[in-house]
Amino acid sequence: MRTYPEYLEELLDFLRIPSISTLTEHAQDLKSAADWVATRIRGADIQNVEVFSVDGGHPLVYAERLDNPGAPTVLMYGHYDVQPVDPVEEWDTPPFEPTLREGRIYARGSSDDKGQLATHLFALRDLSRVWGPRWPVNVKLIIEGEEESGGASIEKWALQNADRLAADCALISDTAFLKPGLPSMDYGLRGIAYAELEVQGPGRDLHSGLYGGGVLNPLSALARIIDRLLDLESGRILVPGFYDGVIPVSGLDRDQAARVPFDSGRFLEQSGSPALWGEQGYSVYERITARPSLDVNGLWGGFQGQGAKTVIPSRAGAKVSMRLVPDQDPDDLLRKLEDYVTDLAPEGVTVACRTIHKARGVLMDPSNPFMEAAAGALEEVFGKAPVFTRCGASIPISTIFHVNLGMPVLFMGFGLPDDGLHSPNEKMDISQFYGGIEAVKKLLGRLARFTAGRPIK
Ligand SMILES: [Zn+2]
Structure with missing residues (x-):
């Protein structure tokens, strides 16, 4: 050379x-x-x-x-x-x-x-x-x-x-x-749609001995919302209409993928996870390249320090990112996510959904x-x-x-x-x-x- x-x-x-x-x-x-x-x-x-x-x-x-x-x-x-x-x-x-x-x-x-x-x-x-x-x-x-x-x-x-x-x-x-x-x-x-969810409950942090059982804790509401974003058994994302526009994995994709020296055992080993996980019906390589995914990137709320603090936090939040494939539209998906989490929010809290960034696949x-x-x-x-x-x-x-x-x-x-x-x-x-x-x-x-x-x- x-x-x-x-x-x-x-x-x-x-x-x-x-x-x-x-x-x-x-x-x-x-x-x-x-x-x-x-x-x-x-x-x-x-x-x-x-x-x-x-x-x-x-x-x-x-x-x-x-x-x-x-x-x-x-x-x-x-x-x-x-x-x-x-x-x-x-x-x-x-x-x-x-x-x-x-x-x-x-x-x-x-x-x-x-x-x-x-x-x-x-x-x-x-x-x-x-x-x-x-x-x-x-x-x-x-x-x-x-x-x-x-x-x-x-x-x-x-x-x-x-x-x-x-x-x-x-x-x-x-x-x-x-x-x-x-x-x-x-x-x-893949594209991306990144959002921040914020659940608002009481007007200020409350004593759980004086208010516990009487008002809804935003962290419990947030846990319900997070739980309903993904079906852990099928690996499917539960936001209604999430898969609209997804271009299916094609014969060309499978032909090209067959030439890629991707080893799912090695992938698992590199991840350090105890097991593979993902959408049923797709190979690991397809799951991480040609299929969309949703991840909670962070969760916050309440007391994180050492020991115990008996508090009902007034607010809780999560960062949620969705990796998108063509032709999913990030704006459309962020709207669908917002509608969905608003519907999921139980009475006693309100939820806001803000876009952080987005790009099409x-x-x-x-x-x-x-x-x-x-x-x-x-x-x-x-x-x-x-x-x-x-x-x-x-x-x-x-x-x-x-x-x-x-x-x-x-x-x-x-x-x-x-x-x-x-x-x-x-x-x-x-x-x-x-x-x-x-x-x-x-x-x-x-x-x-x-x-x-x-x-x-
Ligand atoms: Zn670079």
């Missing part, structure tokens, strides 16, 4: 910037990281670069080079922010002093996502030297600094600037191979020509055709690209499962970094043979 040692050196500089987006004391580092990105984009001979902030958030970098109206346009996404590093004592080498050991780059952000984002920037720089004054592919880049802190800048800006972002496909490198030597591409992602046809081009590029570089997978998690920006802006999203991730994202000793294999640069170049080379939006046969 071709190597790019000079790009590796540059990546190490990027990794030295502690761009932790959730900690306000790093605001200046986020600016530096955004500048690093903007400089590399200019270095790839893309001069139309803007760095700006939405509502005081961390900088967004937008750039474009549109030489050729007849050529396809690719929208490349990445994030330059990283997760916090604690527990820092568990790192073998300091998280922002990137260290090369055994063919790997150890540093916070090496795999998520600086190392992967950098593959795009370096691939473009190489291609700019080959392509000359008139590029055969139009390129747009949108790079954010709030991915790890749940910031909404990019989503807000993308929805307001849908025309500027219009493209034939989006490219995201922020995922991983299934195992070394086996690339994968997501063709589906994504489901694409893996045989669309852009995904085929990406799959071909991965196979050319890594020697094996990618497996098409559905992912149980949500990537809200991909929902915007696919659902709102109507383009296929190419999840061409170069991480490996043991990269330790968000954990101490995060790493990226140098060979994955080099292969990533090569694969992005091959993909763009293949797209250069497409006319706008359509492959040339």
Whole structure:
């Protein structure tokens, strides 16, 4: 495989910037990281670069080079922010002093996502030297600094600037191979609808000796509501109309799933749970990728301290998230949840249901020509055709690209499962970094043979 040692050196500089987006004391580092990105984009001979902030958030970098109206346009996404590093004592080498050991780059952000984002920037720089004054592919880049802190800048800006972002496909490198030597591409992602329930009973906390038996305890009411969200025997979600719109698991899903080396025994072992659980009639892999789920993520109310406090709390609450599959509509489901919990609330309490966040799921046809081009590029570089997978998690920006802006999203991730994202000793294999640069170049080379939006046969 071709190597790019000079790009590796540059990546190490990027990794030295502690761009932790959730900690306000790093605001200046986020600016530096955004500048690093903007400089590399200019270095790839893309001069139309803007760095700006939405509502005081961390900088967004937008750039474009549109030489050729007849050529396809690719929208490349990445994030330059990283997760916090604690527990820092568990790192073998300091998280922002990137260290090369055994063919790997150890540093916070090496795999998520600086190392992967950098593959795009370096691939473009190489291609700019080959392509000359008139590029055969139009390129747009949108790079954010709030991915790890749940910031909404990019989503807000993308929805307001849908025309500027219009493209034939989006490219995201922020995922991983299934195992070394086996690339994968997501063709589906679950959506999410996250709500907070609050049950209100007495006007203040009450003495359970003086009021117990005379008023309803909001915690008991909440327990009833929670109990009726899920049928633990069938694994079905009991919110009326919850499954409306669910696209059933298809023959294509089953064919693709058969190629995924998913081992439910290993899954159980990794979970540490005593047994598997879930919706009857579906495999574990289907349950966690192609079927919706509902989880209570937190419960609060009453006395949590040591010893006994005889109290009837005035309020109790729960965080409830639903992982959705296409074509479930998060707004519709949040309304159904609200109606249902309101109906379930016994007399003596009121219940409020607030939305925290939401995103629709994504489901694409893996045989669309852009995904085929990406799959071909991965196979050319890594020697094996990618497996098409559905992912149980949500990537809200991909929902915007696919659902709102109507383009296929190419999840061409170069991480490996043991990269330790968000954990101490995060790493990226140098060979994955080099292969990533090569694969992005091959993909763009293949797209250069497409006319706008359509492959040339
Ligand atoms: Zn990431």
